[in-house]
Amino acid sequence: MGKFFRGVGNDFKEIGLTFKEGDWKTRVSYLIMGFGPLMRKQFVRGIAFLAVELLYILYMAGFGWNYLKDIGTLGTVARVVNDNGTYSYNDNSFLILLYSILSIIITFGFLVVWRMNVKENRNEEMLLAEGKKLASGKQDLYSLLDSHFDKTLLAFPVLGIFVFTVLPILFMICIAFTNYDAKHQPPTSLFSWVGLENFKNLFSFGTTGLGPTFFVVLMWTLVWAFFATFLTYFLGMGVAIMINKKGIKFKKLWRTILVMTIAVPQFVSLLYVYKMFAADGLINSYLMKWGWISSAIPFWQDPTLAKITIIVVNLWIGIPYTMLITTGLLMNIPEDLYESARIDGANALQMFRSITLPYMLFVTGPFLLTQFTGNLNNFNVIYLLTQGGPLSMTLANKAGHTDLLVTWLYKMTVNDTNYRMAAVLGIMVFVVTAVISLVVYGMLPSVRDEEGFQ
Amino acid sequence: MNKSMKTKRAVGNAITYATLVIISIIWLFPFVCLFLQSLRSYNEGGGGMVEYLLPKQFSLDSYIYLFSEESKFVRWYGNTLVIAFFVALFQTIVVLCVSYALSRMRFKGRTFLMKFWLILGMFPGFLTMICLYFLLKQFHLTQEGAIPGLILIAVASSGMGYYVVKGYFDTIPKALDEAARIDGASRARIFFTMIIPMSKPIIIYAALVAFMAPWCDYIFASYVAFGYSDSYNVAVAMQRWVWTNDYQGFFTRFCAGGILIAVPVTALFICLQKYYVEGVTGGAVKG
Numbered sequence: 001m002g003k004f005f006r007g008v009g010n011d012f013k014e015i016g017l018t019f020k021e022g023d024w025k026t027r028v029s030y031l032i033m034g035f036g037p038l039m040r041k042q043f044v045r046g047i048a049f050l051a052v053e054l055l056y057i058l059y060m061a062g063f064g065w066n067y068l069k070d071i072g073t074l075g076t077v078a079r080v081v082n083d084n085g086t087y088s089y090n091d092n093s094f095l096i097l098l099y100s101i102l103s104i105i106i107t108f109g110f111l112v113v114w115r116m117n118v119k120e121n122r123n124e125e126m127l128l129a130e131g132k133k134l135a136s137g138k139q140d141l142y143s144l145l146d147s148h149f150d151k152t153l154l155a156f157p158v159l160g161i162f163v164f165t166v167l168p169i170l171f172m173i174c175i176a177f178t179n180y181d182a183k184h185q186p187p188t189s190l191f192s193w194v195g196l197e198n199f200k201n202l203f204s205f206g207t208t209g210l211g212p213t214f215f216v217v218l219m220w221t222l223v224w225a226f227f228a229t230f231l232t233y234f235l236g237m238g239v240a241i242m243i244n245k246k247g248i249k250f251k252k253l254w255r256t257i258l259v260m261t262i263a264v265p266q267f268v269s270l271l272y273v274y275k276m277f278a279a280d281g282l283i284n285s286y287l288m289k290w291g292w293i294s295s296a297i298p299f300w301q302d303p304t305l306a307k308i309t310i311i312v313v314n315l316w317i318g319i320p321y322t323m324l325i326t327t328g329l330l331m332n333i334p335e336d337l338y339e340s341a342r343i344d345g346a347n348a349l350q351m352f353r354s355i356t357l358p359y360m361l362f363v364t365g366p367f368l369l370t371q372f373t374g375n376l377n378n379f380n381v382i383y384l385l386t387q388g389g390p391l392s393m394t395l396a397n398k399a400g401h402t403d404l405l406v407t408w409l410y411k412m413t414v415n416d417t418n419y420r421m422a423a424v425l426g427i428m429v430f431v432v433t434a435v436i437s438l439v440v441y442g443m444l445p446s447v448r449d450e451e452g453f454q
Numbered sequence: 455m456n457k458s459m460k461t462k463r464a465v466g467n468a469i470t471y472a473t474l475v476i477i478s479i480i481w482l483f484p485f486v487c488l489f490l491q492s493l494r495s496y497n498e499g500g501g502g503m504v505e506y507l508l509p510k511q512f513s514l515d516s517y518i519y520l521f522s523e524e525s526k527f528v529r530w531y532g533n534t535l536v537i538a539f540f541v542a543l544f545q546t547i548v549v550l551c552v553s554y555a556l557s558r559m560r561f562k563g564r565t566f567l568m569k570f571w572l573i574l575g576m577f578p579g580f581l582t583m584i585c586l587y588f589l590l591k592q593f594h595l596t597q598e599g600a601i602p603g604l605i606l607i608a609v610a611s612s613g614m615g616y617y618v619v620k621g622y623f624d625t626i627p628k629a630l631d632e633a634a635r636i637d638g639a640s641r642a643r644i645f646f647t648m649i650i651p652m653s654k655p656i657i658i659y660a661a662l663v664a665f666m667a668p669w670c671d672y673i674f675a676s677y678v679a680f681g682y683s684d685s686y687n688v689a690v691a692m693q694r695w696v697w698t699n700d701y702q703g704f705f706t707r708f709c710a711g712g713i714l715i716a717v718p719v720t721a722l723f724i725c726l727q728k729y730y731v732e733g734v735t736g737g738a739v740k741g
Contacts, residue, residue, distance in 0.1 A: 145640050150555040150559040154555050161571070161613050164586060167585070168586055171582075171585045242473060245470055254477075263723035265670045265716065272708075276487065282507060286507075324735070406580060410583075413584060426578050429577070430577045
């Protein structure tokens with residue numbers, strides 16, 4: 001942080017210095033960007049700077065400012081009734097917020113380009129003072145394929161991520177501080193800033209607060225992620241060990257059979273499995289036909305049973321994946337480690353505990369972490385199997401017993417259009433993921449001690 | 455090796471085989487059921503769920519329905535295929551560009567960019583759904599235009615998934631680049647004529663993963679298509695068959711559709727399995 005502020009301080013110092021020491025072309029460039037380069041016959045750069053300035057002014061004057069000026073209130077008049085009874089729409093909070101954020105970011109970008117423009121002038125002056133020649137336009141364009149190739153490569157991906165990821169995320173973070181919900185839907189009505197009210201609501205344990213529900217859902221999310229990650233990990237490793245065992249034939253066949261569940265699109269396999277375990281599904285029908293049970297087992301209706309069934313079905317999905325990953329790694333363990341252990345009289349279990357497991361945990365630490373955070377947000381398995389159900393009488397906002405934070409978030413968005421709470425929940429998911437990632441990442445042996453097993 | 459150890463090993467192997475066979479049966483069972491039920495005639499249970507597995511009367515009723523005028527299945531299938539193809543194509547290009555830049559070039563803001571994208575990835579995707587819907591709507595890429603809209607969304611944010619490919623690029627010795635640069639090759643030339651031809655396995659991996667994802671996308675796809683059934687992909691359409699209240703009539707049709715989707719995708723996957731394994735293993739270890 002200190003480094004950052006020192007950097008900004010140095011920047012300001014250099015801007016001042018450039019102005020003081022610069023010639024008149026440089027000084028005009030502070031107002032008319034690209035003026036200096038144009039006068040020094042650097043047409044490509046000069047025109048680019050000038051174009052950025054003109055576009056920025058056009059954007060702000062013609063579009064951005066109309067929205068940015070209302071950011072404090074998010075609009076005052078939603079619609080007015082005309083004399084003939086029709087409505088004409090006035091302020092739209094959604095647009096005001098979205099375009100204001102866009103304008104703020106564009107302004108930041110503009111400032112960065114302005115700073116580059118100042119630096120460009122200084123560089124040119126220094127080069128000329130040293131009696132060197134400036135790069136020609138052709139060289140400038142060629143450098144985009146060579147020394148500045150990164151800019152060419154990253155331009156589109158960064159722009160795409162900016163418009164379709166950064167902007168929406170910033171927008172939704174702001175929504176968490178507004179009252180945008182079913183009762184405040186633009187364009188018919190406005191929403192406005194409410195400060196921390198939504199966060200208070202999430203953590204309040206009063207009659208209307210979401211606190212109890214939030215903690216129940218959070219706990220289940222963590223429990224689910226724990227079991228989904230570690231059960232599949234150990235069982236998958238077990239299957240891999242079995243397939244890799246000396247003397248076992250058809251290794252490729254076994255692998256291919258398991259890999260089917262990765263290959264078949266999950267909505268086909270999981271929806272089918274969901275129906276298989278349903279009250280009128282195959283499993284219950286056969287168990288009843290054989291007389292093992294008298295009434296259908298409520299796999300999806302009973303809260304506890306539903307949770308167990310989900311974890312078990314997830315094994316079916318997850319084991320092949322761990323199996324694939326661990327197969328290659330198991331073969332990397334030097335065979336002589338096992339040989340010497342065998343000579344010392346160790347049995348299979350002892351060898352697994354003192355050789356295989358430590359090595360695997362060491363190598364797959366980062367993988368386990370990404371699996372865990374992935375499972376925290378494992379929407380598909382939960383939603384295709386139970387849609388978060390069975391519904392609960394005690395939980396608020398239609399949360400079900402198997403709802404994860406993300407499925408609950410999704411329901412709030414789509415079913416209840418309760419965007420304010422959905423946004424708060426999204427931020428909480430981020431906080432949980434980030435905290436777990438940071439804490440665990442620091443503890444990973446392969447991060448702390450990179451040379452450990454080499 | 456003495457005799458007792460030999461028998462011990464034989465018993466151990468027998469147990470392992472038995473376990474593997476049981477596992478195989480469990481893993482294949484749902485797919486076998488899916489296939490068998492897709493062949494059940496309408497005369498039994500009217501295409502709904504029944505309490506037995508083997509159809510008493512085999513027929514192609516459900517498949518015929520899917521290809522008939524009544525159903526838009528062919529259109530949905532085409533939609534998904536188009537989405538999957540273009541997403542695979544563009545996403546691979548984007549990921550290759552980002553990976554090369556991050557692996558080979560050192561520029562200001564490189565580590566910032568990587569950290570920033572890592573943090574962005576921790577936000578749940580559904581959070582931004584309404585905002586994305588609105589953005590797409592501004593470009594008329596919802597409802598009728600849902601197909602290009604979905605391609606755009608998938609491609610636009612794909613730069614963040616560079617880890618595996620960058621990890622692969624990192625293993626290609628930098629000395630090769632240096633040698634080529636001394637010979638006067640530009641960065642772009644090195645990228646196109648050296649790195650890309652050397653990265654065939656990882657390109658296949660990236661394209662395969664990108665191609666498979668759209669087949670499962672039903673949440674965002676249904677949100678963007680929003681009731682305009684011509685723009686559905688197979689996942690959206692068939693998930694509606696199963697979740698509607700009269701799913702009973704559509705159950706065998708769902709099974710038949712599932713088979714038609716699963717068979718080509720699975721075949722493709724099994725063919726390219728080698729590359730997939732290479733990609734996920736490399737990615738998992740490097741983290």
